[in-house]
Amino acid sequence: MFVPAKNQQQQESLPLNCSFERSDWEILASFWHPVANSDEVTDAPVRVHLLDMPVVLFRTPDGIKAAKDVCMHRGGQLSLGSVCNGILVCGFHGFEYNGEGTCVGIPALAKGSPIPKKLRLKNFQCRERYGLVWVCLADQARAEMPEWPQIEDGSGKVIPVPSYEIRASAGRRVENFNDIAHVPFLHRDSFGGPPTDIAPYEVVSGDNTLAFKVDILEQTRYSGEYGGKPAYHSSVYSYELTLPFASSAKISNPESGDVYRVYDIVSPVSSDRSRVFQIVVDESFKMTPEAVRAFNDVVNKEDSPQVEAQSPFDLPLDLRDEIHIPADRMSVEYRRKLAALGLGAEAYR
CATH class of the missing domain: 3.90.380.10 (Naphthalene 1,2-dioxygenase Alpha Subunit; Chain A, domain 1)
Structure with missing residues (x-):
């Protein structure tokens, strides 16, 4: 079945089969939530779910990054791939993404060919604190994480x-x-x-x-x-x-x-x-x-x-x-x- 473009656009901000009311999801998405222990994210990508959103965590030299666990090429699950020198590599076609979510390598693309700018992951705010990995799905958090x-x-x-x-x-x-x-x-x-x-x-x-x-x-x-x-x-x-x-x-x-x-x-x-x-x-x-x-x-x-x-x-x-x-x-x-x-x-x- 093909997904009509209009419906796809309407649901873009919400995860597929979201179990929350839209208003509740948008409110909760604007807070910081822990999704993993820091020591769980080592040399391989890790898949977690937050508010029904599939999230891939991967470690880079600049710290742990979080993105929607979907490759922008053919919808592959990025957490089934690997991490090489801080680059997230899709296990389906080898597309490479840096910590900012930008595609920086396509093995099947002829050398010298430009990489489409649309090949960019949906990144989320991510921090490590208290030994936990915290993620905020909104572009801007409405409150800081707890002070302990x-x-x-x-x-x-x-x-x-x-x-x-x-x-x-x-x-x-x-x-x-x-x-x-x-x-x-x-x-x-x-x-x-x-x-x-x-x-x-x-x-x-x-x-x-x-x-x-x-x-x-x-x-x-x-x-x-x-x-x-x-x-x-x-x-x-x-x-x-x-x-x-x-x-x-x-x-x-x-x-x-x-x-x-x-x-x-x-x-x-x-x-x-x-x-x-x-x-x-x-x-x-x-x-x-x-x-x-x-x-x-x-x-x-x-x-x-x-x-x-x-x-x-x-x-x-x-x-x-x-x-x-x-x-x-x-x-x-x-x-x-x-x-x-x-x-x-x-x-x-």
Whole structure:
């Protein structure tokens, strides 16, 4: 079947079979999202998806570059090719593209013949920070990526946690991370304490952030011993969320003086699939990377089945669609913030 030129032009900015409403896609595309760990991109191209967009990552002498994973010649998948001296080589016909996306070589073209100027990849903004590769699909980002100095200033032991995928929308997964009422129930085998009432707390709203602090009775975390008799202690949880999907939690134990920071960034692969990137900073310098990763794996496996089963699948931004209690204060403010960005506008017309 041939694609009519008019339809092709109309859909040019959106990925094929986009699962988002156009307005939601355009808003989310204007933010920075992590798509891979930096050490995943070595001497070969890497294919990832962000907001349904197929993206090829490749390393050059100037750093990692990102482009739409489609060769402009015959629509080949560039990530099936190779990287040679910082040049991305299509595995279909050998077309060569530099870090700016310009075609600089065509093996089948007679020597001296000019290379068509239209042979240029759709490049995306790309940066490396916090050990992650971040991509912004828009020409200009509407906000900077989160500022987390503790990952970079040496104040703690930085422990990257393996990323994982979850069959859930990014908003649902972010809300789960920032929800405190579920801790005694979903996390009985990791850090959840006995069910207790939750005192009212204040949510502080910034231009692009939300923050709150609560006291939690929890089990000792990162001990490496799960399923035994729990030892409870009171900890202070300080959360900060950077729109749209990047969260951090500082866990402070007043008794021991231990401080851990958990950074949790949800990348929207599609409207119903997300990739979760996590980094732990141990300011006590007590925990081994193995213990931290094992603990986080237990916690994530406790959360995922429930989040994947939530209905409706998308996070409802109209506050009338679900029932809220005072412990949901953070969730309510988060939904308001997302709606204020313009997300969900088409769903409620």
